[in-house]
Amino acid sequence: MLSALNRYLAQPLRAHRDRSPHLRYLKLLERRQFDAPEQLQKRQSATVREIVRHAWETVPFYRERWAALGLHPEVVQTSEDLRAFPILTKLDIREQGERLRSDLYRSSQVVRKTTSGSTGVPLTIFVDPDALAWKRACTIRSDQWSGWRLGQRVARLWGHGVADRGNWKARLRRLFFDRESYLNTLDIDRGRLKRFADHLKLSQPGLLFGHAHSLYLFAAYVRSACPGSIRPKGIVSSAMILHDWQRTVIEEAFGGPVTNRYGCEEVSLIASECEEHRGLHLNADGVFCEVVPDRRTNAGRLLVTDLRNRAMPLIRYEVGDVVVPSDRVCSCGRGMQMIESVVGRDADYVLTPEGSLISGISLTDHFATEIRGAAQLQIVQEQLTFLRLRLVAGEGFGPDSHREIELLVRSTFGPRMNYELELVDAIPQEASGKYRFCISPVATAYMKSLAP
Ligand SMILES: [Zn+2]
Incomplete structure (x- = not known):
């Protein structure tokens, strides 16, 4: 009853107040999801043509680069013709910055996102509000393939301290309007795992959402402490590798299948499993994907063209992940092309000397985007009280960055953690x-003892 009220009343009211078209887009996307492959390809080609023309006309970087190579948008008739165009790298984005922005958008008209990308390289991306709404709708559509329905409660295991952020109004809104509860993955111990499990036992979530290694940690705890007590309608694992051994434990603990979803902050959703859980459907309405084949294996580097973001068009962007393509036609009836698997980011948790666990994925995101001039970062915990920080220094790295690192280490790991910075x-x-x-x-090793 409450879920239906939220879905059909609260969500539309909120979208109306925020002037966000995402629910309208969601209806359109839900209608489109069973379109035939030929229809999808035709639509993608038209959108690719349009975004390439838009980039040529309004983005200085593309116009100069393509003109120097003798390329013109007219050569793009179908999405396949994009192959003639150069690849956009993370270095291009770091070096070109504002020159990748469209002239048509003023700063006040775009949303600025800072992300550590899928390879730990910090980037700034500008997205227009219409693209944000479209991407949000694409994500809701695929999250609903997990069994969850918009309006039902959501339990998130996530970093960045979202759970603690905001005044009482923001917290109330999250609880009653968004119907969301959080486990902050930047600070986990046995007590917090227990409190979160107790909370979810009383208010069963429709969706359990998080990075694979956080879902696994929580699942292992629930399986040993209170088996069978939490039964979400859907479980979505996002943004990092989901290992089979993790999937098995999560599915045992919560009694349902895990939906593996793949994306990155730069373009949002790229692919997601459907109800069949045999490979991932590419988000054909949001991105056009190409795989640069590797002659030695059946996998290849992924290039993504964002079909919606006009504020900062990303054309043939090399995300940094390797995917295994597939020709399989899915029995669910959706025409969106498939990939077998993604080889992307992987990370361990870190243990603080005081006994808290911190999600390595959330942590690296947090560090890489807050240290001035950090071009890439890796954290290695060699002992309980010793971290090795491997860092690739980029432009702007200097004495301030060293101070920022010291403060971040202190505030994140406490006074007993030592570290060495290795450039x-x-x-x-x-x-x-x-x-x-x-x-x-x-x-x-500690996680095994905590949740055997
Ligand atoms: Zn399918």
């Missing part, structure tokens, strides 16, 4: 294409 040329990607952001045998 390196690069954080190597593993042979599989995986980036390990955070490595901690100490925390991994």
Whole structure:
């Protein structure tokens, strides 16, 4: 009853107040999800043509780069023709910054996002509000494939201290309007796991959402402390590798399948599993994806063209992840192309000397975007009281950055944690294409004892 009220009354009222078209977009996207592949391709080609023309006409960086190579938007008739155009790298985004923004958007008309991307390289991205609403609708659509329905309660395991942020009005809004509760993954211990589990036992969530390693930690706790007591309608694992051994424990603990979702802050949702859980459907309404094949394996580097963000068009953007493409037609009936799997970011938890656990993914995001001039970062916990911070220094790195690191380490890990900063040329990607952001045998061993 409450869920229906929230879905059909509270959500539309809020969207109306915020002048956000995302619910209208959601209806359109839900209608479109079973369109035939040919229809999807035709629509994608038209959108690619349009975004390339828009970039040429209003973004100085693209106009200059393409003109120097003798390329013109007219050569793009279908999305396949994009192959003639150069790849956009993270370095391009870091170096070009504002020159990647469209002339049509003033600063007051765009939302600025700072992210550590999928490889720990901090980036600033500008998104227009219409694109944000569209991306939000794409995400809600695929989250509903998990079994959750918009309007039902959401339990998030997430970093950045969202749970503690905001005044009492913001907290009330989260509780009654968004119907969301949080476990702050930047500060977890046995007591907090217990409180969160107790809360969810009383107010069962429609959706349980988080990074794979946080879902796994919570699942392992619930499985040993209070098995069978929390039964979400859907479970969504997002933004990092979901290992099979993690999936097994999460599914055992909560009695339902995990929906693996893949995306990044720069373009939002890229792909998601459907009810079949056999590979991930590409978000064909939000992004056009290409895979640069590797001759030695069946995997390849992923290039993404954002089909909606006009404030800062990302065309053939190399996300930094490796994916395994697939020709399979899914039995769910959706025409959106599939990928078998994603080899992306992976991270351990870190354990503080005081006994709190911190999500390595949330942590690296937090650090990489707050240290001036940090071009890439990796955190290795070598002992309980000793961290090695491997950092690639970029433009602007200097004495202030050193002070920022010291303050961040103190405020995050407490006074007993020591560290050494090691400046390196690069954080190597593993042979599989995986980036390990955070490595901690100490925390991994502790987690096993906490939730065997
Ligand atoms: Zn499917």
